[in-house]
Amino acid sequence: MTNQEKITLIEETLENDGGTLTENTQLSDVSEYDSMGKLTLIVLCDDEFNKKLTGEQIRNFVTVKDVLDFMG
């Protein structure tokens, strides 16, 4: 999966307006990235990438690229 495909997947899952996220977007600027958004990301990483995301890891994410790198 390319980084752009992963970004689209994140946008769809967070119900973010399509095309608004880039690799450099600061997660703190994404209004949908609240506590439920973080839970959504945890479940998404498990379901789609078979990766367990811990609370500590998610707190260390700063930009969308950090999430993409974790997804692998």
Place this chain on the structure above:
Amino acid sequence: MQQLISFQEKVILITGASAGIGQQTAILLSNLGAKVILLATNEDKLIETLGLLNGTGHQYFCYDLSNLEEIENKVKEIVTQCGKIDGFVNCVGIRSRRPLSLLSIKEVRNVMDINFGSYIELVRCITKKGNFNSGLSIVGVSSIAAQAGGPGVTAYAASKAAVEAAVRCLSKELAPKNIRLNTVVPSQINTPEYAKLLQMNGGVDNVLNRQYLGLGEPDDVANAIAFLLSPASKFITGVSLPVDGGYLSS
């Protein structure tokens, strides 16, 4: 002096018995004289729990309760080997935290099968003639999520609410057989599952703000279960007893 609660020579089946509330309940009931039957999936943990029990005559059975179709045979095997059942404590359950957008129907079915379906099937099989002694008491472990709800726990909360609703029906249906059914409704309890949740949330637990008696211990729930299993509660059936440090009243 008369002892309020004793389970001398009583056979009590506990599912989900290898950790947390189930394990603590097994230890307490063994201390009160019961012959405890442990049922769970992980044999190593079952053996470990067996080693923590007081007295003799306890047994364990490895079984995955998601296999609903074979529960009847497993109950027959248990009754044949251990005798008729006097008490049943259902501690088995899976926690599911998923936002609605990622809550598949497959996940809903899985949670409902294990948390609700297995409970109903176990109760159905245990309450068949010849499988229980008069005075049978059944205690299910619910959750405050069933009554208070919470974001991301739809399937889990619904499965626990289903158990509570079933108990209100079955307590009436089975009363003529001298069988009582109740649930305990714990809030945040200091178990391995709670430790995982806390780790996920970075050590923050907002529920505790409303739980004004602080974090509960497995013993707190085990004590309530022992009471509801015992003849000391013989006039109580069909209820959901909060063991919640005040959460539901806050």
